[in-house]
Amino acid sequence: MSYIELNVPDSMRNHGTMWSQWKHRGVPAYLLALVLTGFYVMVFWFPEILAPLTSLLDPLARALRGSAADHWFLYGTVYTLSVLIMGARMLVRYRTQRYHVYRTITLMIVQLIAAYLIPAFLSRIGTNEFYFSYFWPLKPEYLFPSNISALVQSDNGLLMFMGFWTIAMTVIATPVLTYFYGKRWYCSWVCGCAALAETAGDPFRQNSSKKLSAWKFERWMVHGVLALVTVITGLLWWANADPTSPLASYAEPANRIYGFLIGSVFSGVIGVGFYPLLGSRVWCRFGCPMAAVLGIIQKYASRFRITTNGSQCISCGNCSTYCEMGIDVRAYAQRGEDIKRASCVGCGVCATVCPRGVLKLENR
Amino acid sequence: MGHMTFNDIKPYEDWFWKKNRIELKQEAVTEIRSCLGTELPRYGGTEVPSYCIVLGSGETIEADIVIFATGSVPAWYNWPGQYLPGVQSYVHRSDLDVLEANIQGASTAVVVGGGLIGVEAAEVLHSRGKHVTMLVRESGFYSNVFPAEESDFITKHIASYGIELKTTTELDQIVKGETNGRVDHVITSNGERIKADIVVLATGVKPNISLARDSGVATDRGILVNDRFETSRANIYAIGDCAQFSHGIQQLWYSARSHGEHVAKVVIQGAGPYSRGLYFNSAKFFDLEWQIYGVVPQDSNLGTSLFWKDARSERCLRICHDKGSVIGVHGIGVRLRQEVWTNWIEAGTHIDNAVSQLSKGLFDPEFTRGVLI
Numbered sequence: 001m002s003y004i005e006l007n008v009p010d011s012m013r014n015h016g017t018m019w020s021q022w023k024h025r026g027v028p029a030y031l032l033a034l035v036l037t038g039f040y041v042m043v044f045w046f047p048e049i050l051a052p053l054t055s056l057l058d059p060l061a062r063a064l065r066g067s068a069a070d071h072w073f074l075y076g077t078v079y080t081l082s083v084l085i086m087g088a089r090m091l092v093r094y095r096t097q098r099y100h101v102y103r104t105i106t107l108m109i110v111q112l113i114a115a116y117l118i119p120a121f122l123s124r125i126g127t128n129e130f131y132f133s134y135f136w137p138l139k140p141e142y143l144f145p146s147n148i149s150a151l152v153q154s155d156n157g158l159l160m161f162m163g164f165w166t167i168a169m170t171v172i173a174t175p176v177l178t179y180f181y182g183k184r185w186y187c188s189w190v191c192g193c194a195a196l197a198e199t200a201g202d203p204f205r206q207n208s209s210k211k212l213s214a215w216k217f218e219r220w221m222v223h224g225v226l227a228l229v230t231v232i233t234g235l236l237w238w239a240n241a242d243p244t245s246p247l248a249s250y251a252e253p254a255n256r257i258y259g260f261l262i263g264s265v266f267s268g269v270i271g272v273g274f275y276p277l278l279g280s281r282v283w284c285r286f287g288c289p290m291a292a293v294l295g296i297i298q299k300y301a302s303r304f305r306i307t308t309n310g311s312q313c314i315s316c317g318n319c320s321t322y323c324e325m326g327i328d329v330r331a332y333a334q335r336g337e338d339i340k341r342a343s344c345v346g347c348g349v350c351a352t353v354c355p356r357g358v359l360k361l362e363n364r
Numbered sequence: 365m366g367h368m369t370f371n372d373i374k375p376y377e378d379w380f381w382k383k384n385r386i387e388l389k390q391e392a393v394t395e396i397r398s399c400l401g402t403e404l405p406r407y408g409g410t411e412v413p414s415y416c417i418v419l420g421s422g423e424t425i426e427a428d429i430v431i432f433a434t435g436s437v438p439a440w441y442n443w444p445g446q447y448l449p450g451v452q453s454y455v456h457r458s459d460l461d462v463l464e465a466n467i468q469g470a471s472t473a474v475v476v477g478g479g480l481i482g483v484e485a486a487e488v489l490h491s492r493g494k495h496v497t498m499l500v501r502e503s504g505f506y507s508n509v510f511p512a513e514e515s516d517f518i519t520k521h522i523a524s525y526g527i528e529l530k531t532t533t534e535l536d537q538i539v540k541g542e543t544n545g546r547v548d549h550v551i552t553s554n555g556e557r558i559k560a561d562i563v564v565l566a567t568g569v570k571p572n573i574s575l576a577r578d579s580g581v582a583t584d585r586g587i588l589v590n591d592r593f594e595t596s597r598a599n600i601y602a603i604g605d606c607a608q609f610s611h612g613i614q615q616l617w618y619s620a621r622s623h624g625e626h627v628a629k630v631v632i633q634g635a636g637p638y639s640r641g642l643y644f645n646s647a648k649f650f651d652l653e654w655q656i657y658g659v660v661p662q663d664s665n666l667g668t669s670l671f672w673k674d675a676r677s678e679r680c681l682r683i684c685h686d687k688g689s690v691i692g693v694h695g696i697g698v699r700l701r702q703e704v705w706t707n708w709i710e711a712g713t714h715i716d717n718a719v720s721q722l723s724k725g726l727f728d729p730e731f732t733r734g735v736l737i
């Protein structure tokens with residue numbers, strides 16, 4: 001089983017990755033993709049099939065959130081366990097590189113606490129199941145008029161805090177942190193999608209397409225999704241302000257279609273299910289509207305970049321091969337140019353796999 | 365090994381060449397002659413040079429300008445048995461295919477030569493589970509280049525992988541097996557017999573000049589060029605490993621790239637002489653990265669350099685100075701910022717100033733433990 005592979009030498013290496021049936025689109029990779037997509041299809045549309053598994057988690061669910069387990073609790077538990085188990089593998093594999101150790105531990109803690117234990121606790125005390133680690137537009141409903149007005153105007157202090165937290169994180173923290181650190185503060189340190197991609201997805205990072213055509217497709221897709229979610233949010237606010245407007249009637253159906261196509265099919269079934277075939281960041285690269293917003297800030301108003309060390313690049317291609325976002329890092333490095341790309345999540349693996357010390361993540 | 369596929373190694377996608385109006389011909393050139401039927405024209409002649417490049421397929425391409433970038437070929441030294449099956453070089457891509465065939469059924473390998481190619485060949489063979497013995501002419505790894513501490517450092521690292529190092533040892537002859545006609549063992553300059561199913565001869569390279577020489581371009585060890593890469597024949601240039609300047613041959617991986625950039629400026633803009641800039645280099649010895657800028661003399665000592673060695677990991681750094689002015693630096697397991705060290709060395713910065721601002725000169729990833737001198 002070379003999928004988990006804990007037996008590694010003193011420094012991070014990729015020996016044999018391209019010969020591995022698991023890691024380089026062999027038969028096991030296809031089977032795993034089938035299992036993963038199948039799991040997502042069952043969670044989203046046929047939860048009754050999972051009932052026996054779900055009921056196994058009843059004791060845990062009662063302990064954590066005070067009610068019986070449902071399929072979403074099963075999904076959250078499997079997800080968090082994957083992050084923790086594969087996070088441990090990640091920590092062993094990259095243990096000589098502190099950047100990876102620190103960010104992996106952070107991702108594991110944020111997933112466990114902010115995206116698993118706190119929502120369960122909130123549900124136990126009977127308030128909204130709220131995720132402090134997700135913001136608009138990744139969770140579009142957090143800025144929908146019905147939700148945000150109820151939170152901000154609530155006389156419950158906790159709910160009011162959630163409302164202000166959402167607004168402050170979206171409007172203030174996101175641009176400020178991205179200006180100083182690039183989108184990595186979120187995409188490599190906080191986000192739950194990143195937590196799974198950087199742990200369970202790490203063995204598959206090399207399967208992302210590096211072609212120019214993939215980059216072109218990516219830009220249309222990711223900005224298209226951002227435009228879509230912005231329009232839907234706008235429509236909902238419009239409908240809220242003027243319920244009689246003819247446009248208002250489109251708002252809810254549009255939101256439901258978005259939820260099905262983007263929220264379920266894209267981010268779940270394709271985004272995670274296709275890890276073994278298309279790499280660990282399919283959703284983050286082609287679909288995530290939050291990544292699109294952060295990317296625009298990163299490209300035009302951020303101090304973050306990957307610096308190329310003079311003329312030391314030997315054009316070996318390790319950086320491009322192991323970039324999970326499909327960036328052709330070498331194309332810049334071999335010309336001695338710094339890399340400033342909207343899609344870069346700042347995972348730092350290009351710098352780690354570089355055999356000549358040519359790449360460095362910097363906030364200049 | 366097994367990090368990448370051949371596609372991942374290509375520096376550009378396949379559409380790149382056509383888009384940039386570069387026609388790729390994958391063929392051998394058999395002859396370059398003047399299309400006018402005379403000998404190749406020299407500078408100052410009256411006729412406009414026009415060259416006919418004859419390909420292996422018989423096709424002829426006409427060109428006004430020819431640039432030789434024929435690289436190097438392995439330098440072997442007429443050892444008995446050097447052409448036996450199982451004996452090979454490790455320079456070109458085709459050598460990898462030969463190696464892939466040679467390792468089938470092999471269990472022991474001997475690598476002759478302790479240079480960068482030798483180390484890489486040893487690593488590749490080790491990654492395929494072969495027992496590797498290296499014959500190194502010097503008393504330690506790179507000991508003709510590195511100060512003793514660093515040479516010792518690298519030697520121990522390589523040995524820790526189970527690579528058997530025979531220092532102060534050269535190859536005497538390669539001996540054929542009795543049954544299969546392939547290599548069986550080598551005999552060293554010390555008379556020792558070492559079992560070998562594969563022998564990799566990594567004793568350096570020499571310029572590949574045969575085509576230029578046969579076409580009538582002046583050659584010595586390399587193709588003779590001036591500081592604008594001009595050969596003895598009009599509008600014929602030579603760059604990279606195959607070129608020989610008045611001061612010798614520059615066989616460095618990056619000099620080929622900078623020669624290429626400069627010769628384009630010469631041809632297009634009539635640019636002046638090429639200057640190579642401050643020496644730098646880098647390599648990887650198994651897991652150890654090495655970078656150098658400027659001069660780090662082999663006989664560096666505590667009087668002429670500062671040496672730091674990490675107590676907890678395989679990292680070291682040496683900054684060399686001449687009466688206080690920094691002249692060179694190299695690091696093993698420590699990444700160094702080229703721009704900063706180049707500036708310090710070219711400006712003759714005092715070593716105390718360099719040390720007090722050392723973090724500016726480092727290129728290690730964020731959160732890496734610092735270098736404390």
